Amino acid sequence: MIRMRNRLAVAAAVLLIAGLLIPAGVWGAPKSELVVVSGMWSPPNNFSPIFTDSSYGYYCVRFMFQGMVEARLENNQMKFFPALAQKWEIGADNQTFTFTIHPKAAWHDGKPVTAEDVLFTLMTISDPRTQTNRGAEIATIAGLDERGKRPAGGQLGVRVIGPKQIEIKTRVPVDPTMFLERVGNNVYILPKHVLGDVPPDQLARHPFMLNPTVGSGPYKFVQYKTDQFIELVQNENYHNGVPNVRRVFVRIIPPTTMVAQLERQDMDLSAGFGIGEIPIEDWDRVKGMPHIRAVTFAGPxxxxxxxxxxxxxxxxxxxxxxxxxxxxxxxxxxxxxxxxxxxxxxxxxxxxxxxxxxxxxxxxxxxxxxxxxxxxxxxxxxxxxxxxxxxxxxxxxxxxxxxxxxxxxxxxxxxxxxxxxxxxxxxxxxxxxxxxxxxxxxxxxxxxxxxxxxxxxxxxxxxxxxxxxxxxxxxxxxxxxxxxxxxxxxxxxxxxxxxxxxxxxxxARNAIAKRMTNVFDDAAGLYDFRTYTWVAGTQ
Missing domain, CATH: 3.10.105.10 (Dipeptide-binding Protein; Domain 3)
Structure with a gap:
């Protein structure tokens, strides 16, 4: 596999990428250090931020959509970082949570992400007519039952303070760590200006869920070649910093052929825990590949x-x-x-x-x-x-x-x-x-x-x-x-x-190309291509 050797070559690669550097099915074509190819075992059912019933779908969704915060387990402690929210405040009563959205947070079509989008998302998930698996995540919010649904005539405990600020109240005092992980991290915000007029009972089957062109995350949807690959491209206007990786291909690769793809350098990393790990019978073989870093860690x-x-x-x-x-x-x-x-x-x-x-x-x-x-x-x-x-x-x-x-x-x-x-x-x-x-x-x-x-x-x-x-x-x-x-x-x-x-x-058993550095060896790190850098001249 030919790698770009200097910055002039990388600049040329950028031009090639604009026209799709790796055409569908030609994975042996030259890749620049701006492209990452990940492999997972099975295809996603859809790309719904509030209802995809497999981890394969969520692996892709979290590149394109975000919640208010990002959660990461470090040294057995949960830590939270800005996502759509620039900052958040926890009331002394452990019932009031106020989020301030980043002033530059925007949807992929250029529209600003607002508190109305957050309210719309929570109202949609809690609507009894909506098919969703996010109900349990928001069930602690005031006005909802244990399934995260609003009873007839019920009022949701959410208040829009301003265009970029929203307050969420819970029924009773809760563990702030639980709230920030479940509501802040696990609930991806929907674009109201795109989906606001769709009847709740039709959202799960709406074409947007298979063609999510308007997200808010670090990557934008390009295409899904059914049962073959998903293509994403860098969001150049991402409010938390432009990702290092220019383009991402998530390929559907059966476990039986994944190692061969790694050997041919047609794949840079396995998608990770439960959806794209290296088969155990091939683990020793992967550990012996000079261009691959084989890592294990306790899975969740x-x-x-x-x-x-x-x-x-x-x-x-x-x-x-x-x-x-x-x-x-x-x-x-x-x-x-x-x-x-x-x-x-x-x-x-x-x-x-x-x-x-x-x-x-x-x-x-x-x-x-x-x-x-x-x-x-x-x-x-x-x-x-x-x-x-x-x-x-x-x-x-x-x-x-x-x-x-x-x-x-x-x-x-x-x-x-x-x-x-x-x-x-x-x-x-x-x-x-x-x-x-x-x-x-x-x-x-x-x-x-x-x-x-x-x-x-x-x-x-x-x-x-x-x-x-x-x-x-x-x-x-x-x-x-x-x-x-x-x-x-x-x-x-x-x-x-x-x-x-x-x-x-x-x-978890994962393979990561040595040409990529600054990759966290845990489940969360394998999702976060924004941080990846490269070793110059590696293949």
Missing amino acids: GYQYMLVNFQKAYLQDKRVRRAMAHAINRQLIVNQLIKGEATLAEGPIPPRNPYYNKNVKPWPFDTARARQLLVEAGWDFNRTLLLRVPVGNTIRERSADIIRENLLAAGVKVDIQKSDFPTHIAALQQGNFDMALLGWAGPTDPDVSSQYRTGGQYNYSYHSVAQMDQLLDEGVKISDPAKRRAVYDKFQELFADELPIIVLYYQN
Whole structure:
């Protein structure tokens, strides 16, 4: 792969870029140090800032759209940096949050980003007619229910102070860190002047969600070549500083061919945790590439097995506990991931400051699993359906181990594989007994969207009153120490009820071209191309 050797060549590359330096499908063409090619496993469903139901979509969305702040976990502490907001103030009551938008913050069409855009976004998400998965993020705002929706006649606790200033009030005092992460960082602002006249129930299917030409982030949308690549270009008017990288290509690359792309230098980095990691069987090969820096770090997410509570025969927790005993999770970690993972029995990762280290995984014990099944009156002639999405080869292989383990305990299992959109549709329809999935959530320990009754991602369809009570209590406490005590209890209850069976918390495995420097070796850093610089003359 030819690299530009001097500044004159780079200047020439800029001219080439204006006409698309890397044509579709010609990834071996010369790249300048102004272009980055990232690779992820699967295509996005859409680019909706308020409703894309996969991490593949959000990987692209966060380049083009922003929230009020940016969150980053540093030394086990959450820190916040300006995004659309230039500054923010937290009231002494821990209920009032005032954001001042950067005076130069603008949409990609040149219109200013205003407080009205923020109000419009929050009103849209909280409208019961809107299809969105951001409701749980804003549910603490005054006037909203636990789903983040406005009851009939309800008033949203948001006030526009001026064109660039907005005040948001919560129902009760809250932990400011939780609010800034959930509302400030996780809610991407929509352009009111583009979408303001679209009926809320039509937003999810609006053409804008597949062609988001008006964002506010450091990169602008150019095109999406279906199932091939997404192209983004530098926002030269970005208010927080023009990004170093001129153009970004996010390619759809199956895990089986990702390493070959790295070897040919047709890809600069893997997209990251859960959506574009290096297959474990290729990890040693990647570590030996002289032009690649191979990095690992404790990831924020986990792989798990859903158990469908809508099925009467799966509602007895002795059955779910039997499954937890039956699955040899350590074997999965050792055999499929070469030990690059940690076992746990809850949805809060070991790297999280709210992790309860006293909650241990149920040990592998086939005999105990069968005993629990007998006690629960299990029908050993029944065959369960285990749904598995394709794309993540480790997850696909783990399904075979799970089937063998469960059969050894007396549970018959059929595996059905499908692409990710089909898989999610089946979960939403409750068309499964068990299903494999992954999750990487925020640092804040509130997991209501997954584990509260009626939660947006409660694909197990479980309903445990005590769990709901603890989750509701946790978001209403502003003191971190008192919150920790609540989430300690929640994790203990979770391990007892087993609404899902956590398989493991995997370490992230990422490849980064050595020609790029100033890349943070964590999940957030792999998204932030603005900071990247280059080693002169590298290939």
